[in-house]
Amino acid sequence: MKDYKKDFVLFFNTIKKLNIPKRAILLILSIMIMSNVLSLAFPLFFGNIINGIVSKSFYTIKMNLLYMFLCFVVSTVLDYKNQKMIIKLSYSVELNIKEELFNSILEMPYSRVYKIDKGRLVNNIESDSTIFSSILFDNMNLVVQTISMIISLIFMVYISPILTLVTIVTFPITFMIYIYSGRMIKSKEIEYTKMHDSFMSFLYESLSGLKSIKIFKVENKWNEMFRKNVMDINEKNIEKFNVQLVTQVIIGVVTFLINNLNIILAIYLIFNGRLSLGMMTAFNEYSDRFKGVLLLLSKLNSKIQQVSVSLRRVGEIVDSESIGKIENVNDKERYNKIEKIEIKNLSHTTQSSIEVFKDTNINFYKNNIYLIKGASGSGKTSLLNILSKLIDEYTGEILINGIELKCYSEENLRNKVSYVTQDHYMFSISIRENISLYRDVPLEDIENICKRLNLHELIINLPNQYDTVINDEGLNFSGGQIQRVCFARAIVSNPDVYLFDEITSAIDQKNIEDVLRIIEEISANAIVLLATHENFKFNVPIIECSVMNKRIETNELNLLQNV
Numbered sequence: 001m002k003d004y005k006k007d008f009v010l011f012f013n014t015i016k017k018l019n020i021p022k023r024a025i026l027l028i029l030s031i032m033i034m035s036n037v038l039s040l041a042f043p044l045f046f047g048n049i050i051n052g053i054v055s056k057s058f059y060t061i062k063m064n065l066l067y068m069f070l071c072f073v074v075s076t077v078l079d080y081k082n083q084k085m086i087i088k089l090s091y092s093v094e095l096n097i098k099e100e101l102f103n104s105i106l107e108m109p110y111s112r113v114y115k116i117d118k119g120r121l122v123n124n125i126e127s128d129s130t131i132f133s134s135i136l137f138d139n140m141n142l143v144v145q146t147i148s149m150i151i152s153l154i155f156m157v158y159i160s161p162i163l164t165l166v167t168i169v170t171f172p173i174t175f176m177i178y179i180y181s182g183r184m185i186k187s188k189e190i191e192y193t194k195m196h197d198s199f200m201s202f203l204y205e206s207l208s209g210l211k212s213i214k215i216f217k218v219e220n221k222w223n224e225m226f227r228k229n230v231m232d233i234n235e236k237n238i239e240k241f242n243v244q245l246v247t248q249v250i251i252g253v254v255t256f257l258i259n260n261l262n263i264i265l266a267i268y269l270i271f272n273g274r275l276s277l278g279m280m281t282a283f284n285e286y287s288d289r290f291k292g293v294l295l296l297l298s299k300l301n302s303k304i305q306q307v308s309v310s311l312r313r314v315g316e317i318v319d320s321e322s323i324g325k326i327e328n329v330n331d332k333e334r335y336n337k338i339e340k341i342e343i344k345n346l347s348h349t350t351q352s353s354i355e356v357f358k359d360t361n362i363n364f365y366k367n368n369i370y371l372i373k374g375a376s377g378s379g380k381t382s383l384l385n386i387l388s389k390l391i392d393e394y395t396g397e398i399l400i401n402g403i404e405l406k407c408y409s410e411e412n413l414r415n416k417v418s419y420v421t422q423d424h425y426m427f428s429i430s431i432r433e434n435i436s437l438y439r440d441v442p443l444e445d446i447e448n449i450c451k452r453l454n455l456h457e458l459i460i461n462l463p464n465q466y467d468t469v470i471n472d473e474g475l476n477f478s479g480g481q482i483q484r485v486c487f488a489r490a491i492v493s494n495p496d497v498y499l500f501d502e503i504t505s506a507i508d509q510k511n512i513e514d515v516l517r518i519i520e521e522i523s524a525n526a527i528v529l530l531a532t533h534e535n536f537k538f539n540v541p542i543i544e545c546s547v548m549n550k551r552i553e554t555n556e557l558n559l560l561q562n563v
């Protein structure tokens with residue numbers, strides 16, 4: 001029961017966050033109840049008609065037929081209108097959840113989001129949101145059905161209290177079955193979603209690594225893995241449906257037995273003159289509805305369990321939103337240019353327990369280029385990841401203008417620090433957007449940097465020049481061109497700190513020269529950290545730092561302190 005209560009609270013908390021139009025929901029719910037109540041009068045009218053036939057009262061038959069017809073027309077019109085509203089609202093709720101989830105994922109600190117399976121994130125946005133929005137209406141239906149169950153019960157008591165008593169004996173039995181099977185379905189559902197997440201990750205990775213699969217001709221192996229994944233998922237699904245099916249059969253048998261007992265009792269009451277034939281028919285109809293809701297509950301049980309799992313997953317993502325928003329930097333510091341970065345006793349151990357840094361100290365100052373060198377795996381990328389807040393698991397201090405890095409919000413830091421990572425990525429959007437990333441950057445600035453990076457000529461010869469969409473009609477850039485686009489992306493934002501990770505690995509000598517000249521220029525007013533294996537020839541003095549033995553050391557102990 002605790003689980004149900006927890007889900008209930010989570011459901012309402014998430015609903016509150018989602019900004020769902022409450023008035024529309026109330027309207028739909030009221031119409032659903034109205035139309036249901038109307039349809040509940042049917043058995044009573046029908047019972048009266050049978051009694052009219054028995055007593056040969058033409059008037060009773062006529063009036064009850066008329067009432068039935070009127071009720072039918074009104075409830076059909078109400079249902080039609082309501083269904084239309086439900087469809088509209090359910091789409092908007094689904095969109096709302098998807099948007100909230102996508103936004104929460106984007107807002108989540110990278111250090112957290114990169115640990116989550118990509119497949120799970122896709123499933124969170126796609127399937128969990130759909131399941132979540134559908135339960136909103138299933139829950140409304142459940143409210144309506146419960147009301148109709150209570151009304152049926154009132155009619156049943158009104159017709160025959162003894163028969164009602166026999167009918168409701170089933171309730172505790174069905175309820176126990178419902179709770180027990182719910183637990184089983186839920187555990188299967190958790191296993192199923194885990195499998196589905198890893199299947200989505202498998203698909204995601206297969207498509208990203210398609211080139212390697214083809215080059216090494218391992219398509220068959222991948223196909224086998226695909227087949228195994230799909231079969232495992234199907235098996236889990238079948239197990240889940242089996243539990244559901246067995247529950248339905250058990251509830252069906254219990255209901256059938258009670259039904260027969262009821263009929264025998266009803267016949268006895270009719271023979272004793274304590275019940276009319278018409279009212280027995282009406283009672284039967286009401287008790288069918290009453291039991292129908294119990295059956296519906298058992299069918300819904302699987303869905304409710306599925307939702308409960310989705311709900312937690314959605315809740316986990318939506319709730320984590322706040323983690324990335326710690327901000328203590330005072331307003332003055334927000335607008336100050338970064339003059340120095342002081343690293344004191346920095347230690348960093350990866351999730352897989354690899355100790356990358358141990359008690360290392362180094363300072364970086366404005367107007368300098370720092371060349372970060374070190375063997376592969378020594379920690380160059382890790383240092384840049386920490387400084388850009390992509391990784392936040394470290395001990396020691398990193399002071400930016402004297403304020404701890406952890407106190408800077410991601411938003412504040414991103415405006416001051418540009419990072420060109422080792423893996424270069426272009427989105428399927430226009431070249432201009434690929435450089436601006438929808439930030440407020442004048443086209444002139446984009447053109448200027450592209451001219452300096454030897455990209456302008458290439459771009460203006462494309463069909464839509466800077467508005468040409470990448471990957472559209474097979475358009476893509478070469479490795480070195482992509483690297484230069486990513487470099488341009490960092491330059492146009494004009495930050496205080498530049499973090500460059502192996503940005504010239506795919507660039508030819510002539511273009512490297514251009515990149516180095518730009519780096520020299522920007523370093524006049526910024527801190528530049530350049531991780532590389534190359535021996536660059538700069539025209540300005542630079543400071544070499546080596547990363548080894550879990551430390552970052554510089555060849556100058558007291559660095560040029562230009563403050």
Ligand SMILES: Nc1ncnc2c1ncn2[C@@H]1O[C@H](COP(=O)(O)OP(=O)(O)OP(=O)(O)O)[C@@H](O)[C@H]1O
Binds near residue numbers: 352379
């Ligand atoms: N996402 C990660 N999760 C766990 N461990 C990681 C992760 N990224 C890097 N590491 C580990 O951290 C250590 C430092 O890696 P890092 O990428 O910083 O090295 P690097 O100096 O940039 O190497 P390279 O010159 O090859 O780019 C390595 O031992 C690596 O295995």
Ligand SMILES: [Mg+2]
Binds near residue numbers: 380381382422501
């Ligand atoms: Mg690296």
